[in-house]
Amino acid sequence: MIRALVALVRRDLLLAARVGGSGALSLVFFLMIVSIVPFALGPDLNLLSRIGPSILWLAAVLATLIGLDRLFQADEEDGSLDLMTGAPVQMEAVVLAKVLAHWLTTGLPLALASPLFGLLVALDGTTMAATALTLLVGTPALTFVGAVGAALTASIRRGGLILAVVVLPLMIPTLIFGVSASQAASGGTVPFATPLVILSALSLIAAVIGTLAAAAALRWSE
C-alpha cells in the first residue's frame, strides 16, 4: 500500500516538474496580486504594512484555486482514475496522496516565497516570519477544502469557475484565522499562539473531512 502511495506522489511530482504548469503559475499569480495591490492603494507604507498580512493571505487563497480544477479532472479524462479504482488501496488513500503532491507543488512554494513577497507590502521582519509560518500551517487546509470541490467537478468540462464558487466560502474560516494570527504577531491583545493553534486545528480537520468527502465524490461521480 505504501508502495502504491509513494508511486502516486512521485508520479504527480514528476508530472508537475515535467509540465511546469500549475505550481509555477500559481506562484506567479500570487506575485501578481501582491504587487498589484500597492498600485491600487497608493504608496502609503503604514497602511500597506498594516494590511500586508491580509493581502498575502487573500492572494494565497486565490492562488490556491489555480490548477486545483485539474487535480482530479486530468486523471478522470485520460482514464488514470480507472487505474486507481483498481489499485489495492482505498480511494481515500489515493486522494490523500494526490492532495499531498499538489500541496508540495503549490502550497509549500507559496509559503516559502511569502517572506520575499512580504517586502512588496512593507512588512517588518517579525510579521514576515509570522505570515510565512501561518501560510505554512494554513495552506494545507486550503488545498484539502479545494480537493473536495475538485473531486465534485472532476467530470464537468470547464469546472474551474464552479469550483471557485463552491470552495471559496469554505475557505473563509481558514482566511480569518490565518490573518488574525499574522496580525497578532505584530502586536495586539491576542497572543500569537491562540489563532495559530486554531489554524492548525482547521488544517487537521480539513485533512480528515476533505479526504473523505473528495473520495466519496469521486466514487459517486458516475
Add this chain to the structure above:
Amino acid sequence: MRLTASHLAARRSGRRIFSDLSFTLVPGEALMVTGRNGAGKSTLLSLLAGRLKPDAGTITVEDVGEATLPECLHVVGHRDGLKSPLTAEENLVFARDLLGAPTLSPRAALEELGLGHALKLPVAYLSAGQRRRVALARLLVCRRPLWLLDEPTAALDTASQAVLAHLMTQHLSEDGLVIAATHQSLGLEGTRELNIGEAAAPRAATSPLTASAPEVWW
C-alpha cells in the same frame, strides 16, 4: 478465479441500456462481448471494473481470497490511462507500483509488444497504435487474473493484433480470464460470445423507458 454475473441491468442517463444479462466465466475462458454500437458493451465493462453500479443484478467472484473484483482485473479501454509527458517506462513503472503483483519489467513487457525502442520516449510522441500497445504492456507488468479489454484491436496493425492474440492465448493457458468487447474476431480459439443486443432486447428503442423512470433525471 471464477466470475459470475447474474441478471445484470444497467441504466445511463435514465435510459435502460440492457437488462437480465447473465454469464459465468471459469479459469481459462474468454468471453467476447459483441453488439451494435450503443448496445452497452463498454457499460458492461465499466460495471465489472467497478466504475458504474449495476441498476439490478449481482456480480460475484470466487477463489480470489480477500481481493475485491476491481483489484483482480486489468482494464484497457479507449481512455488509455497514460500520461503524455511521461515516458512509456515511467508510465509502466507507475502502473506496476500502483497495482502491485509485479511480473515482467517494463522493458521486457514493451519488447514483448515490439515497442522496446519506445522505452524512453514520452508517450505524447507515440502514435495511436503505439499508445495502445503501451497500454497493453500494462497487462504484462503485473499479474491479474481478469483482463477487461474494450476494443483491444482498435488502431493496432495486423502484426500487433497477432501479438495480442498470442498474449491472450498465453494468459488463458495460465488459467486467466479475458472479457473483450469487440467488433472483430480476436483470433482466439474456443471463445464464447455474448451478444448484448440479443441477450437483452433493447426495449428502450421501441418503448421509451424514460417515462417510467423520471426519478433518475437529476
